[in-house]
Amino acid sequence: MISGATATDYVRDPAAYRSALRSHLADHRAAYDRWRDLGAMPIEERIVLHGEMVHQLSAGGWNLIGWAEPVGLGGDIRHRAIFYDELVRAGLPLPDTGLLLETLGPVIERKAPELAAEILPAFVRGQEWWGQGFSEAEAGSDLAGLRSRARLEGDEYVVSGHKLWTSHGSTVNRILCLLRTGSQDERHRGLTMLMIDCDAPGVSRRPIALASGQNELAEFFFDDVRVPVSRRVGVEGGGWGVAMYLLQFERAMFAWECAVTALARLQSLAGEIRRSGRSHDRYAARFAEVYGDIITVRARSASTINRLAAGDTVGPEASVDKVALAGMEIALYDLARDVLGARFMLADDTKEWRDEWWYSRSATTLGGSSEIQRTILADHVLHLPKEATA
């Protein structure tokens, strides 16, 4: 375990943290071998394995740097960006649990510190993970139209309704839900954010398989679920603001994590071509484009991460990050599909690429569609005249 004095050094000097973590992963290579080259497996099994890897790293204190006390040992979002970078550099997977951790963790830390002290340490240590319950059948891009309700009774909310498209939904332990506490006409003003335990009475779920067969998503049903007021994140009626705060982290760190994984996958695809002995020439330009897309997402999200670490907030400009991220994902996995050709369609050993290709199709819709991002930029950055509405 990293000592208090060493932790203080790492908190002050992210570069020292990077080189210590790099040495640790090199010196103890065999201790992490079971997480290398996992290949295709059901996501429910993979996320459990990833949780175990995160837990082993936290026993040494490595991923506790980057989280403020009492959750971790101090440090900030830059340390976490380094953590993910170094894991993948050492040939380890970027943990599935880390994706939602980076969107939900900072939000409850900021908006519900007592709740964060209680439940976030287990998420950081890979012992549990959470999902996001925002979308509904009739509220996708138009999120402010959502209808699932929470009604305050004494010191508990009573929640009823239906949430859709929750990533990692088949295994999450808790779900952060955006719920209507006001009237339907209030739109985004009548919403409240609650953290709901998935084993609470009245919660049921159904996994949703993508066309790959992987249960990447799930839907949740809430039937008079009782949620203590202490599980509220932000104030009543302030749920929209919490969701908007959350999106900054999704644009920054989630994008960084995706770029880290994407670079490793591009490397792997280059290896496929080399092993096949085929000519490079016909693919060179597309490899360059995808590499350029990935490094651009790194550059853009690094800059956003540094702004968040300095305490700045990120406004509508964050839509630039999202557009770049979606373009990168689509381009990478389309390249993989084209390069692998018949093997992509037919071979057993390319299942991981197929799974990823299907999941990558969500890049232009999840977390705000590409159309929404372009509209945000047109409205709030370019200040074009408002769109004609019916």
Added chain:
Amino acid sequence: MTTDATAALLEADELTDVRESLARVMADPDTDVDASLREMGWDEVFTLDPAATAAALFTAQGRALRQSNALGAIMLAELGEVLPTTHVTRVLAIPFAGGTLLPSIPAPPTEVVVPLATETGVELATLTGIDTTEIRGFDISGQWFQVRPEGAAETAIDAGPAWVTAVARGRVALADEILGCCETALTVAVEHVSARKQYGREIGRFQGVRHRLGESYAALEAGREMVTAARHAKTPAAAALAKFQAGRVQSLVLRHTMHVLGAMGITLEGSMHRHVTRAAVLDLLLGSHVDLANEIGNGVLASDALDTLIDV
């Protein structure tokens, strides 16, 4: 001029002053940019903070669609150890895949340094007196001179590794200039769609038009971040990637900005063609995005450990 790494760096407000001075230099289309830069003491300003002031200069030059020999000057600053000292105005002919181009011919006495590709690297030939042909191709609103390098090879000296550094600096500068050129094109497009009415409303209210410009902005700003990162990374690989990305950005942005102007986007009396053609020539210099795609792509395909280039 030197690019001493220990040089004092400019504060934010000093840099703002530099940007304002440069905007003034670029504003008057009848002045000679090289002469105005000399007047403002550019060489000294550049020495104080080479990376940041170069970014300011080439962004301003790109925005205003002006031309100068400043690109050659910042590259020559990296070649100070290689070339003998001179007492006359020295300019660098900027290489592209089919030769070299000069954006401006200085008043004599002058010498032109012409880079010549060899099997092992690049040699620099110095020519006194300039034999050039004015090019009237795609960029008809600009001026470009092709240098005839006859007899140059006899005077050539090996540029060594300094050439790689010079090209890296030049590529970042060109990327800044290309993005500056795209930025004003986007401003022209935004103004046009906010004023031009069809079906009784501004065309900027139609989603198809809005999304083209939203996408252009996203590409431009992401590209700018890549160039900024390359400036800090100070590696040839990052500079090549930044130039490559800027070349891709101009292709996307100018396609959209030209389109939303309708027929005005392709007329001589409109201004959009000037952005389109200038960005195209700038893309060509020091390796076009098409050529860089092959170079970078083959590097990616051959690599066992891809360079992450950018860290937090």
